[in-house]
Amino acid sequence: MTRPPDSAFDVVVLGGGVAGCVLAARLSENVDRSVCLVEAGADHGARQEAWPAPLRNARALPREHVWERQAASFRIRARVLGGSSCINGCWNTWGSDADHAEWARAGGPSWSASGLDRFRRRAIAQMQLAPVPQQELSPWSRAALAGAADLGWQEVDMAVPGGPGYGMPLLNAAEGLRRNVAFGYLDQTVRSRPNLTILAGSTVNRLVVRAGRVCGAEVEVNGQGVTLVAGEYLLACGTFGSPAVLMRSGIGPAIHLSEVGVRVEVDLPGVGANLTDQPGVFVPLPPTPELNAGLAAKDRPGDLYVSRVLVRAASPRCPDGAWDLHLLPTAGPPLFGKLPPWQYEAGISAFLMKPVSRGRVKLRSADPADEPEINPAFLSDEDGHDLRALRHGLDLVADLAATAPLSALAGPVIGRPGRDLTDGMLRTLAGTYWHPVGTCAMGGQDDVTTVVTPDARVRGVSNLRVVDASIMPTVPAANTQLPVLAIAEMLADELRS
Template identity: 30%
Template sequence: MSRIVQCDFVIVGGGTAGCVLASRLSENGRHRVILVESGRDTPPDRVEPAILDSYPRVAYFNVRNVWADLRVSLQPVPHNDPGKRQLRRYEQARLMGGGSSLNDMQANRGTPDDYDDWARNGATGWSWEEVLPFFRKAERDVDFDGPLHGQSGPIPIRRIHSDCWPEFARAAARAFSETGFKALQDQNGEFEDGYFPVAINNIYDRRVSTAIGYLGNSVRQRPNLEIWPNATVTRLVTEGARIVGVEVETGQGPARIMAGETIVSAGALHSPAILQRAGIGPARTLRALGIEVIADRAGVGRNLQEHPAISISAHINHDARLARTNQRRHIHVAARYSSGTAGGLPSDMYLVAMSKTGWHPVGEQIGSLMTWINKAHSRGFVAIESPDPSVEPRVEFGFLSDYRDVERLKVGMRLLARLYDTPAMKAVANDPFPTSYSERIRDLGIVSHKNYVLTRILATALDGPAWLRRTLLRHVVTEDDPVERMMADDELLEAFVREKAHGVWHASGTCKIGSADDPEAVVDPSGRVMGVDGLRVCDASVMPFTPRANTNLPTIMIAERMCALILQQNEKR
């Protein structure tokens, strides 16, 4: 028989938002809070070196840290030929801190217009003026002060000075300048096109996730907070149209947590799946699976968004590489720019320079310029295919299904080619080649002795004669046509971006905030699921539109603001 536990709030998912919720909702001592995380815990004094590492890709490709069976379709799937759906891995964190424990640590807010756009489209109370205090509350900016920046929050924000950059990053900055980009110092305070040192949630060259920043030792010792790692929520417990708790599988057996409020914070792919299995979602789809419908909400799982990306990489001269004895951080400089295409918006594109593309010897000598669409028009969906919680949902991102996105990635590729053609980049980078984030690259990203030996041999050859390097890059390292051929053939360029666009782990939008008269909206401005009592959603899934930013900092802000709204509403009861 399941043990039964009572609490005021149960939080489903200890990811970026879940850790913030657990900390803030238990802060005043009045509410009993239980945080349930399906992955393992990362207590502050026992965080693994690979997670703390400023170079994140070692931890990202460790199967222990992600949902190992999750597969997604990135490109559109023909409705008349669903067999052409190509499934790929899409790393979603499964450990305390979620994406904030594995991502690239870019602390990017986006632009004020992102949030004003939310408010204009039904997310009342989420304008820039209203969310700024919660960005400030979350952060401790060690470089900038004033009305735009916080000084006492749990997440440190800093930038690495250009004196400490590897030469590849400095060359990229010079190339930006030579191409007409304006130099900015503070990407979170200067909201215009230009290049800048990347803001990161990292201090002393170590990651600070929400698990570290919000769930410190003193927080964990609160008598009103329980943290349940390695515990998987199997279903939401319903009483009519009210959610009264969750059922959980733990190492000690099944349990039922009865709660005044249940808050789902499982991310943009798993949160809508949890709702759908509980009977909250598009009624026709749920009934076809034999699920009793408690709330017919067509928007659950719709509006899936990402930042489609594409890259051009190059072999880096030995003296321009990221020095092993210096620092681990591999992204130092980035840029915002406007595509200028039909349907484009100001700062609708983003670009980063990576001075290292892998943990292995080849990754250490290959650099990359990667660009993505900051404000995509294309939309996808998440839909369960079974009521069984162990079966991953169907995920179709539909990248570039809107032709305006195709045009913008083509603009981005042409810009990358121009940057590599500047004197600054020619001095440090050799033989640029188009790159794609293929399954083969993912396999090489897994730390193993075999991968080290293979890449050591290839790296030795790449540092050899120029003719040999060129041959290996074009016939072994890359699978695609040369850059110069793509730049001369628009059809070839379009085929490349359509086939090879990949994501940057910024899934969002599948349980969007909106007004009651919006059929696609799932939650109200305080996260309450429409048509259901006792249930909220709080994570990147509630974003009406993905901001022009990496999603980590905006997700932290969302959790901070929703905590304030939840506590305010509870005080009035």
């Protein structure tokens, strides 16, 4: 429904990404509660066929609907209704019991694996997440599954807590069509609710905070400044966006806010801190003519998927029964650069899923048009834990590449990357899995270093919550889309009660 954007609402949801779509859909189920969902990017509507083809294509990682087109890869974030679910790999996996034990220590039993389980299952059902069809496995993917089995790993279900092993994720895609979260939660039935307003093309500038309460949200709608007023404000602008909005609103580290000319309303040192992302290194393996031919045979009819399988592995310091590495075999068109027709890139990446290193998000200025300063600080921890764990992962990559099924399709690893590469080389080569979390971390009432309480309320502000990946106190050893869906379902359930 469309209504004047300066109307008052019961709830304003700021950010139409994965969490924001869940919140808007669930909270508007109560016809007596008016909900406004604000999204900076475009809303292409309920009809899937009306969406741009790149956003519907589950075989690629579209980059047209992002905040910054010419930026470092770790900064990539979606600017479209549905958020990262519109541009990611459509993968849905789950962390270990140890991951959720970390969360439960910070937030209580509702954050444990068992506490989140019904919300995990609810999200899977709502999104119609499905296993990888056998016909989507390329020769490289099939060989990787066989190679992992040859090394003694067990097959595991990637969408539930478990242990190390190999398997396939659940997909929010079918027959090449990406089913993003806007499709899953904001269908025509939901959009027709008279109590739901969706404001697309609307950028959140700042919150107006007075005496520990939000009095309004200053939003730019089609170039016009508008203040949205509500009883409850839910910030869901993501791990980079949510801390930036808080800091522009005077909620954050007092010293930093003063440096950029923002009046301090609530001194919260944890805002923007604790940035955690999962770095990784890709090991290229020259494909044989047979592999190129097999990939081309899948590619010509449009059935080639670069990655459909993974291995969960544990470094020596990982807790028993958990994992802290993903080994990701890929084969297809290169993610960066180009190759001649019917020639492909193959290899295996090692991603560090439980890094110790912590980065930070800061403001460059108080101007909302200035993108935040983001430092992921990959592989920077002082005791070198992350470098050692990643080296172990690269040793496992070499072992997997040497198995008979994979070595028959691609050339060998040159040397032993985990041992031959210097620390500087590893830091230079490190890329990202695109799973940043933690910049508005959740913690107990007595933990003043955190930003939100276990019910997602911002400390010192009575009617403001943050609900997105930024509130995860630690990163799970998983792709983060399914955990964000489950957290949003859990907190929406609490808000509805």
